[in-house]
Amino acid sequence: MRFQRLSVILILIFLFSSFAPCFAAEDSLYVWSNQAESISNQTVSTSTTLTDATPNFTLESGSAILIEQTTGQILYAHNEHEALRPASVTKLMSILLIMEALDSNTITLDTLIPCSEKAAGMGGSQIWLDTRETLSVHDMLKAICVVSANDCTVAMAEYLAGSEEAFVQQMNEKAQKLGMKDTTFKNCHGIDEDGHVTSSYDLALLSRELLNNHPSITNYTTIWMDSLRDGKSELVNTNKLIRNYQGATGLKTGSTSLAQYNLAASATRNGLSLIAIIMKAPSTKVRFQEAEQLLNYGFNNYESKSLGKAQDVLAEIPVEKGINSSVKAVLKEDKNLLLQKGKTGEITQSVFLPERLTAPVQKDDKLGEVIYLLDGTEIARSDLIASETIEKNTWQNICNHVFSSWCSLLRI
Numbered sequence: 001m002r003f004q005r006l007s008v009i010l011i012l013i014f015l016f017s018s019f020a021p022c023f024a025a026e027d028s029l030y031v032w033s034n035q036a037e038s039i040s041n042q043t044v045s046t047s048t049t050l051t052d053a054t055p056n057f058t059l060e061s062g063s064a065i066l067i068e069q070t071t072g073q074i075l076y077a078h079n080e081h082e083a084l085r086p087a088s089v090t091k092l093m094s095i096l097l098i099m100e101a102l103d104s105n106t107i108t109l110d111t112l113i114p115c116s117e118k119a120a121g122m123g124g125s126q127i128w129l130d131t132r133e134t135l136s137v138h139d140m141l142k143a144i145c146v147v148s149a150n151d152c153t154v155a156m157a158e159y160l161a162g163s164e165e166a167f168v169q170q171m172n173e174k175a176q177k178l179g180m181k182d183t184t185f186k187n188c189h190g191i192d193e194d195g196h197v198t199s200s201y202d203l204a205l206l207s208r209e210l211l212n213n214h215p216s217i218t219n220y221t222t223i224w225m226d227s228l229r230d231g232k233s234e235l236v237n238t239n240k241l242i243r244n245y246q247g248a249t250g251l252k253t254g255s256t257s258l259a260q261y262n263l264a265a266s267a268t269r270n271g272l273s274l275i276a277i278i279m280k281a282p283s284t285k286v287r288f289q290e291a292e293q294l295l296n297y298g299f300n301n302y303e304s305k306s307l308g309k310a311q312d313v314l315a316e317i318p319v320e321k322g323i324n325s326s327v328k329a330v331l332k333e334d335k336n337l338l339l340q341k342g343k344t345g346e347i348t349q350s351v352f353l354p355e356r357l358t359a360p361v362q363k364d365d366k367l368g369e370v371i372y373l374l375d376g377t378e379i380a381r382s383d384l385i386a387s388e389t390i391e392k393n394t395w396q397n398i399c400n401h402v403f404s405s406w407c408s409l410l411r412i
Contacts, residue, residue, distance in 0.1 A: 055297050059290050062260075062280030063200040066294040068302070069208055069266065069273035070336045075298050080201040083182050084279045087254030088125065088148045089262045090190030090198075092206050093171045094157065095144060095252075098137070099214040101160055109138040115155050118164070122150040124191055127233055129155060139228050145220035146235045148253065150189040157188045164188055178205050192258045200277040207251055207264045207275045221250030221266075240288055241265055245295070251275070255284065265291040272304040300341075307335040307347075307372055307380065311387070314370055315353055319390050322359030328387035329353055329367045335382045337372070345375045353384060361390040 059078055066076040074080075101107050112134040120129050127143045129135070129151040135143075140156050143149035157167035164187065171185045182199035190196075210217055224243050226235045237243070238253040247269040254262040261281040267274055276294035281287035308314075308331045315329040329351075337347070353368035365386045372380040 055293075057293055057297075059278075059293075060282055060286050061278050061290050064276070064278050064290065064294065065200040065204050066274060066276045066298055067204045067208065068298070068304070068338045069211055069268075069275050070304065070334070071338050072205075072208055073338050075274075075302065076294060077201070080204075081182055081199050082279075083197040083199055084262075085192055085196065085256065085259035086190055086198045086203065086279070087192070087256045087259035087262050088150075088190040089203060089252050089254035089264050090185065090188065090196070091144055091148060091153055091254075092203065092210060092252050092264060093174065093185065094153050094167075094188045095141070095217065096206065096210050096214070097160065097167070097170060097174065098141065098144075098156055099210070099217060102137070103214070106160070107137050109136060109141075111137045113137060113140055113152075113155050113159050115151065116158055119151045119155040119158065122154055122189065122191075124150045124189070125238075126151040127228065127235075135228070141217075141220050142223065142226060142235065143228060145217070145250075145252070146223050146226060146237050148238055150191065153189045175202070175206075178202075178209055180205055190254055190256075190259075192256045200279045203264055203277045203279070204275055207266060207277070211249070211251070211266060211273070211275070218249045221252070222248070239263070239265070241267070241291065245292060249273075253287075261287040263287045263291050265295060267295050267299075269299050270303065271306070272299065272302060274298040303339050303341055305337045305339055305347075307337055307349075308370075308382070310334050313387070314351055314384060317353055317367065318356045319361060320356060320358045321393055322357075322361065322390040323393050324388075324390050327357065327361050327367075327390050329384040330387045331370070332364075332366075332383040332385045335372075335380060337380055347379075348373050348376075351384070357390075359390050359392040361386050363387070363389040 055076055063079040063082045063084055065074065065080045067074050102109065114134050115129040115131050117131060120131050125148040127147065127149045140152045143152040154164055157164045161167035161170055167188055168185050171188060175183045175185065180198065180202035183202045184195055184197055186193040186196035222242055224237050227233055228235065239250065241248045245267060247267040249266045249268055251264040251266045259280070261284050263278045265276045274295055276291045278287045278291050281290060310331055310333050312331045313328045314331065316326045317329055318326050350371045350373065351368070352371070363386055366383050367386055368384045370382050370384055371378055
């Protein structure tokens with residue numbers, strides 16, 4: 001009995017001694033401020049308007065647009081909302097849905113995909129799938145991205161949605177979510193069909209979604225030459241920029257007699273990522289030339305500056321009645337600024353946060369904002385969120401916290 005009492009006393013002493021630091025104010029870590037603070041002592045090239053660098057060229061293509069990939073900022077646009085036939089650039093939406101299926105573990109890159117009679121009989125760009133064979137998702141993606149295989153696209157659509165028609169419905173639903181208001185899909189491959197249209201603006205939205213949220217797709221879109229079926233089927237990329245343009249990351253070509261020549265081209269240099277969309281070019285030569293013109297214009301006139309990365313700590317806020325005495329305020333997302341070369345100015349930041357919080361605080365709760373200014377004028381802002389959950393200091397939470405900390409120490 002005496003041993004049991006002694007054990008209880010020792011446990012209580014350990015609990016309170018272990019938890020005592022949780023109630024101590026850590027003023028030395030508290031760096032909150034609502035004053036503007038300089039990000040860098042350097043001045044940087046910048047501009048908040050993009051009309052100062054008007055291109056000195058005209059395009060033959062029916063529609064075109066150039067955007068910065070991270071921010072989505074438009075650098076050039078020509079008939080960007082005109083509804084046109086996309087041809088095989090359609091497959092960017094099919095690829096996006098495949099990547100989302102991979103992310104959700106609906107499929108893996110090793111999943112074997114069968115080929116239906118419909119898929120095998122697609123015609124056009126293809127790798128001549130046979131109904132007796134299966135290919136992995138990895139090989140299907142390779143064939144779709146590199147040689148625009150219609151048969152593989154339909155096979156993937158049927159596997160993921162049960163039928164091409166059901167998959168096309170998913171494509172249109174996704175287009176609406178992305179704000180692609182000029183778009184209606186009638187099929188998953190891009191062969192001409194009445195009413196199957198999109199715009200260069202919408203294709204830029206789609207390309208940006210694919211590259212920003214599924215960057216691993218460039219493992220396929222940057223392949224110049226490869227093979228399938230143990231080397232029996234050779235693949236050469238239809239996008240010639242992959243071989244010829246420095247920093248090219250993709251993305252997709254498309255052409256039919258009615259659509260003419262289309263291209264979604266992407267490239268990254270020195271931290272700046274651009275997307276150029278060309279639609280209804282009169283020849284394949286023109287589509288590549290004009291895509292290069294747009295990309296060159298972007299790289300020659302603009303640069304990207306990182307203002308901060310997701311989870312960067314900007315402040316630490318005291319938390320009252322919490323298991324921990326403070327919580328870190330971190331950037332919710334990467335924040336970049338598109339800057340026009342040749343313009344200078346000082347970038348500063350103002351952090352707006354409460355002086356203190358009361359538990360509980362949930363991880364990812366919005367705590368405040370950081371506003372970035374150029375010579376005193378706002379140019380960007382980002383949410384600041386809680387880096388972790390801070391539970392209220394109830395007896396049960398205290399015990400759980402101490403037990404967890406103790407176990408962590410024992411593991412060390």
